[in-house]
Amino acid sequence: MRPMRFLFNLSFRYKAPLWGSLLIVSTAAIMSGTLLFRAYDDLKSGLLRNAESQGRTLATSLFPAILHDQVWRAYEILKSPLSGSSAAAPRQLEVLVILDREQKVYAATTPGTLPMLADFGRLSPEYASVAEGIARPGSEIRVFEPSGSTRLFVVTPIADEDARVGTLVQIYSKSGLRSRFLESTLHAALATGLVLAVLLPIGWYWGQRTAVPLMRLTERMEELGRNLPDSISPELYDYEDELGRLFRAYNRTLQQLREKAAIEREMVHSERLAAIGRLAAGIAHEINNPLLGMLTALNTLRRHGEPDARTAKTLSLLERGLTQIKHTVAALLVEARAKSWDVSPGDIEDLRTLISPKAHDKGVSVLWSVDLSGPVAVPATHVRQLLINLLLNAVHASDAGGEVAVAVTESGGVLSIEVINGGQTLTEAQKKCLFEPFVNAGDTGHGLGLWVCYQIVNQLGGSIAVDSGTYDGHGLTKFNVRLPTGEASANDR
Amino acid sequence: MITRRTFIAGCATLALAPVLTPARASLPQRALRIGMTPAFLNDQYRALADWRLYMESKLKRRVEFLQRDSYRETIDLLRLAQLDFAWICDYPYLYLRDYVELLAVPLYHDQPYYRAYLISSGKYPQIRNMRQLRGKIFAYSDPYSSTGCLVPRYQLHMMGEDPNKFFGRTFYTYSHRKVIEAVGDGLAHAGSVDSIVWDALDTIKPEITMRAWLVSQSPDYGAPPLVVHRAVPREDVIAMREMLITMRYDSQGKALLKRLQLDGFTAGERKLYDSVAGMMRALGEY
Numbered sequence: 001m002r003p004m005r006f007l008f009n010l011s012f013r014y015k016a017p018l019w020g021s022l023l024i025v026s027t028a029a030i031m032s033g034t035l036l037f038r039a040y041d042d043l044k045s046g047l048l049r050n051a052e053s054q055g056r057t058l059a060t061s062l063f064p065a066i067l068h069d070q071v072w073r074a075y076e077i078l079k080s081p082l083s084g085s086s087a088a089a090p091r092q093l094e095v096l097v098i099l100d101r102e103q104k105v106y107a108a109t110t111p112g113t114l115p116m117l118a119d120f121g122r123l124s125p126e127y128a129s130v131a132e133g134i135a136r137p138g139s140e141i142r143v144f145e146p147s148g149s150t151r152l153f154v155v156t157p158i159a160d161e162d163a164r165v166g167t168l169v170q171i172y173s174k175s176g177l178r179s180r181f182l183e184s185t186l187h188a189a190l191a192t193g194l195v196l197a198v199l200l201p202i203g204w205y206w207g208q209r210t211a212v213p214l215m216r217l218t219e220r221m222e223e224l225g226r227n228l229p230d231s232i233s234p235e236l237y238d239y240e241d242e243l244g245r246l247f248r249a250y251n252r253t254l255q256q257l258r259e260k261a262a263i264e265r266e267m268v269h270s271e272r273l274a275a276i277g278r279l280a281a282g283i284a285h286e287i288n289n290p291l292l293g294m295l296t297a298l299n300t301l302r303r304h305g306e307p308d309a310r311t312a313k314t315l316s317l318l319e320r321g322l323t324q325i326k327h328t329v330a331a332l333l334v335e336a337r338a339k340s341w342d343v344s345p346g347d348i349e350d351l352r353t354l355i356s357p358k359a360h361d362k363g364v365s366v367l368w369s370v371d372l373s374g375p376v377a378v379p380a381t382h383v384r385q386l387l388i389n390l391l392l393n394a395v396h397a398s399d400a401g402g403e404v405a406v407a408v409t410e411s412g413g414v415l416s417i418e419v420i421n422g423g424q425t426l427t428e429a430q431k432k433c434l435f436e437p438f439v440n441a442g443d444t445g446h447g448l449g450l451w452v453c454y455q456i457v458n459q460l461g462g463s464i465a466v467d468s469g470t471y472d473g474h475g476l477t478k479f480n481v482r483l484p485t486g487e488a489s490a491n492d493r
Numbered sequence: 494m495i496t497r498r499t500f501i502a503g504c505a506t507l508a509l510a511p512v513l514t515p516a517r518a519s520l521p522q523r524a525l526r527i528g529m530t531p532a533f534l535n536d537q538y539r540a541l542a543d544w545r546l547y548m549e550s551k552l553k554r555r556v557e558f559l560q561r562d563s564y565r566e567t568i569d570l571l572r573l574a575q576l577d578f579a580w581i582c583d584y585p586y587l588y589l590r591d592y593v594e595l596l597a598v599p600l601y602h603d604q605p606y607y608r609a610y611l612i613s614s615g616k617y618p619q620i621r622n623m624r625q626l627r628g629k630i631f632a633y634s635d636p637y638s639s640t641g642c643l644v645p646r647y648q649l650h651m652m653g654e655d656p657n658k659f660f661g662r663t664f665y666t667y668s669h670r671k672v673i674e675a676v677g678d679g680l681a682h683a684g685s686v687d688s689i690v691w692d693a694l695d696t697i698k699p700e701i702t703m704r705a706w707l708v709s710q711s712p713d714y715g716a717p718p719l720v721v722h723r724a725v726p727r728e729d730v731i732a733m734r735e736m737l738i739t740m741r742y743d744s745q746g747k748a749l750l751k752r753l754q755l756d757g758f759t760a761g762e763r764k765l766y767d768s769v770a771g772m773m774r775a776l777g778e779y
Contacts, residue, residue, distance in 0.1 A: 071664035072632070072671055075680055111679040112616055116630050117662055 012214050017207030024199045032188040040181050047092060047177060048154065051170050052141050054081055055156030059168050062098060062158050066106065066165045071116070074098055075107045082109055092176035094151065097169040098158065103131050106166055120169075126151070134167055150174050213237040217250060228258055270458075273435055277455055280437060284332040291329065295322050331448045332437070340379035343415070345372045347380045348387075348408055355391045364398045366391070369407040376410050377485045382456045387417060389449040390479050394421035397477060410485065417481040425475040426468040434466060457481055524555035525729065528567045528579030531635065531668045532717035533599070533689065533753065540752040547749055551736045562667045564637035571722060578733060580719045583639040583769040587779065593720040596730065597737045598761030601689055605759055606713035608688040609640035612672075612705045616679040620708060623648055628661040632675040632684035635667050639769050644711050645685040647772040656776075670694060670701070677704030689716070693754035715765030719758070734760060 010018070058077060065073040078096045095113075098106040099120050108114035114123065121131030129146040130153045144153040152172040158165050213236050223229040231251050237244055298319050301307070307315060348370050359366050387406075394404045398421045407418040426434070435454035438447045457464045462483035469476060525548075529541065541558060548556045559576060561567045564585045570576045571589055578596060586593065598605040613620040620626065623645070634641025642665075646656035664681070666672050669690035676684045688710065695702045719737065721730050740746030741757030750757055773779035 069664070071662075071680075072666040072675060075675070075678075076671075107680065116680065 012211040013208065014211075016211045017204040020203035020207045021200055024196065024203050028192045028196055028199075032192045036181070036185055036188055039184050040177075043177055043180055047152075047172060048143060051093075051143075051152075051154040051172060052156070055141055055154055055168055055170055058096070059156045059158045062168060063160050063165060066098065066100075066158060071107055075109075078107055078109055092172050093170060094173045095171040097171070099131075099134070099167040099169060101164065101166060103134065103167075130155070130169065134169075139164070152177075210243065213243060213247065217246065220250070224254075224257075228254065228261065231255075273454060274458070276436060277458075280332045284329040287325065287329050288333070291322060291326055295319070295326065298322065328448075331452060340381040342375040342377050343372075343380040343383040344375040345370060347384055348372070351384060351387050351391065354388060355395065358392065359395050359404070362395060362398065363401045364395050365403050366395070367403060367405045369405070369409075371407075371409045373410075376415050378415050378460065378483050382460060383415070383417075383483070386453050386456050386481065387419075389453050390417075390419040390481075393449055394419050394477075394479075397421050397423050399423040413485050415483045415485055417483070418478065420476065420478045423475055423477075425470060425477055426466065431466065431468065435464075453481075457483065460484070522554055524557045525552065525578065525733070526557045526559055526576050528570055528576040528581070529558050529560045530564055530567050530579065530581050530585075531562065531670075532580055532582045532638075532687075533755075537753060540749065544749050544753070547740075547745060548736065552732055564635050568637065571720075574722055574724055576722060577725045577729070578719060578721050580717065582635075582637060582641075582717045583715055583766050584643050584773065585637045586718050586720050587766060587770050587773060588637065589720070593722055595761055595763060596719040596721040597734055597758040598718050598765060599689075599716050599758055600756040601692075601716060601754075603756050604713075605716050605761055605765060607640065607716045608713055609644035609711040610686050610688050610691050611645065611683060611708040611710070612676050612686055612691070613683040613708045614676045614679045614681070615704045615706055617682050618706075620683060622709065623652065626683050627654075627659055629682040630680070631660040631663045632672045632681035633663055633665050634669045634672045634684075634686065635665055638669075638687070639714060639772075640687040640711070641669055641672060641685050643769070643772055643776070643778075644714075647775060648711075650776055673701055673705055677701065683708065687717075689754070696754070712768070714769050715761070718761060718766070 007015075058081070061077050062074055065077060078098060081093060081096065095108060095110050097108040097114055097120070100106045103120050105114050105116055105118045105120055107116060114120075121128045126146050126149045130144045133142065133144050134155055139157050139159060141157075142155045144155065146153070150173065152174055154170040154172065156168040156170070158168055213232075216232055216236060220229040220232065231254055232247055237247055298315060302312075302315055302319075348368075352366075352368060355366060387408075391404070391406065398404055402422045404422075405418075405420040407416075409416050435450050437451040454464060460483050462481060464482075465480045467476075467478045467480070527548075541560075545556050545558050559567075559570065561570070564582060567576070567579055567581055568585050568589060571579055571581075571585075571592055574592075579593070581589075586595070601607060611623060620629075631645070633645075636642055649656040649659050664675075666675055666684075669686045672681075672684040672686050673691065673694065675681045684705075691702060691707075721733070737758040738760065741750055770779055
């Protein structure tokens with residue numbers, strides 16, 4: 001049981017070729033075995049047929065000779081079948097004996113071992129069993145194969161009607177039969193060997209051809225629980241059978257799993273951003289209320305109190321600090337639902353004016369491409385805030401003397417804004433938490449610009465994507481914002 | 494390969510051909526019928542055929558050879574006067590003495606004698622004499638053969654044995670040559686054969702005699718005679734005897750004799766066979 005189990009546990013890499021080979025070898029063995037068995041049978045029955053017809057012929061000519069007691073004549077008849085056979089073929093007919101009615105040797109082709117008058121049954125145990133068989137009544141031709149004997153005895157009564165004068169015994173050597181059988185066995189073995197020499201490598205190759213892709217598939221499937229493995233190259237098994245379909249199904253599943261994983265990652269990311277947003281907004285609100293109170297109290301104190309110079313200095317220090325807190329908190333408080341007007345080409349024009357001093361300072365040229373026929377139903381304050389943030393980042397990231405390209409288009413209910421700049425690109429780490437607050441705080445800003453952009457886009461139900469990389473040796477960073485347009489706002493400017 | 498013998502035979506045939514054809518065409522008389530028996534090497538069929546043609550050309554008569562394997566058949570044919578001449582054994586000659594008379598006697602080594610050989614199989618080399626053959630298997634050639642049957646029976650008789658009971662089993666082969674084969678194969682322990690046949694075979698087919706060996710030989714007896722039926726006209730008897738005796742003096746005849754392993758024929762005398770008659774008498778068969 002255990003070795004069987006071991007066999008079944010084997011890898012397909014060995015099992016498939018092994019089973020194939022086993023099948024081929026056993027088929028070949030059974031086929032040739034059957035044919036050989038059949039051939040031996042044919043050989044033997046051929047021999048017996050010949051023996052019987054010869055026995056009948058001889059018995060007919062022997063009858064008168066024995067009846068007239070012509071020993072010499074009988075002996076000559078007896079010798080005739082032996083003289084004709086060729087020396088090359090193995091002589092199967094060894095001895096012919098005539099027995100008289102008392103089972104004494106009447107004449108034999110080998111008088112030396114079967115002398116005339118000898119009692120046939122007493123010459124050897126082999127002959128004894130044959131003699132016993134002859135003694136049994138019956139007038140047909142009979143065949144005896146004494147157990148353990150290498151010879152075959154064909155016994156023909158020498159009789160005319162009921163008058164039986166003796167018995168003819170033809171003794172055949174089975175070794176002749178065996179040598180011919182061995183010869184055909186050798187031929188069969190050679191032919192089988194040739195067939196196997198052709199079939200076995202084909203079977204082995206076929207087994208490998210099936211097993212190797214299966215192994216690759218298994219390895220990957222086992223990996224699937226831990227992480228997402230590589231796809232399988234379809235060239236490995238490019239057929240339409242079950243294995244090929246399995247391959248394609250695997251690749252399809254893998255693709256789906258990858259997509260799912262990407263979506264999950266995205267979701268986790270945006271949920272985190274949303275949570276941070278909620279947290280920031282909550283804190284901002286909590287701070288905003290006492291802050292406004294403190295600023296009002298400070299203002300009242302300055303206006304109605306009469307502080308000395310030292311206190312006035314302290315008050316102004318307090319006011320500046322509180323104002324900075326107010327600005328920061330205001331930046332965190334992105335209120336998309338604030339009232340606004342629809343964005344128009346004029347708003348974009350304003351931004352162009354606003355950014356140009358900064359660009360000019362750094363020697364960066366800004367290329368504008370605005371394709372708006374009229375107002376678009378997206379809150380203008382947010383678009384302005386969004387675009388100014390992106391533009392400031394772009395100019396900041398550009399090398400001196402570089403270019404920044406801006407494209408604003410509207411089609412099919414989507415307002416699309418693209419800001420492209422050259423210069424340094426974003427690192428992978430930067431990309432990962434690009435839209436989180438304070439993460440990218442540099443020497444010039446508080447690091448809230450992109451976070452604010454994200455919050456705005458999110459609240460407007462749009463999307464923001466970044467693509468940053470090196471093209472033809474130049475660093476390129478592209479922000480793409482897509483905002484759905486709503487119904488035209490009633491508010492006018 | 495052309496042996497000397499076949500060459501001579503060929504010459505003889507060529508020489509006879511022109512003489513023969515007209516002779517055969519005008520043969521008015523009845524054919525002479527000659528019985529041939531295993532008294533000599535009667536299985537030399539080619540030589541016999543040539544001998545018959547030779548006889549026809551010499552006698553200017555048609556000649557027929559009637560071959561019979563057993564003496565019994567030839568004896569019957571002679572008795573019924575269906576044969577004019579016959580080459581038989583001593584025993585049948587004496588047995589038929591009222592019907593036939595001596596025509597000629599063959600010469601072997603220039604002598605009109607032959608002997609009986611007691612031979613034994615090479616497989617039984619311990620056999621040295623007749624006495625050892627008690628209960629054994631013995632091969633006779635023909636019941637009417639003197640060397641092949643009468644001589645061993647007479648010897649047993651002289652030993653005080655009953656020839657019908659001495660051996661375990663006997664059988665007849667109806668040919669001296671086959672006796673040699675039966676003994677050589679070991680089918681029989683021993684046999685008795687004609688010295689002429691044995692010697693001839695020893696010369697031309699030694700593979701047959703090789704497997705048997707000579708145990709003893711008998712005294713000389715008159716060689717197997719050619720006999721003529723008493724009813725045959727005198728002139729035919731004389732012509733035939735003349736032809737036989739003169740064979741050895743012409744080249745064709747001499748070549749034929751050589752092929753038949755003979756030296757020639759002589760007229761012979763009745764008394765050559767007295768010793769055989771004596772044996773027959775001893776066994777009560779004369």
